[in-house]
Amino acid sequence: MAKKGSMGGGGFGGILGFFGTTIKCDSTDESMYCNIMKMFNLLIVFVIIVYIIWIAYNLVYPWWQKMLRRR
Numbered sequence: 001m002a003k004k005g006s007m008g009g010g011g012f013g014g015i016l017g018f019f020g021t022t023i024k025c026d027s028t029d030e031s032m033y034c035n036i037m038k039m040f041n042l043l044i045v046f047v048i049i050v051y052i053i054w055i056a057y058n059l060v061y062p063w064w065q066k067m068l069r070r071r
Helices: 014-018 032-070
Strands: none
Touching: none
16 A cells, blocks of 8 residues: 655655655555556656756756867
């Protein structure tokens, strides 16, 4: 059975634990609801990681191109 967690308790551990749903399912829980929430957490974390990479690319790439032109 799923349990409602506190803010940041759901999702993945570490920094990414602040993102995702706040539902905690036991690893042995095979209910449809917990499986959907696990997939939803994966989707949210994937989107956040892609967004962080996109921001880093937009900040670093112009700087890198500027450094290459100076040579």
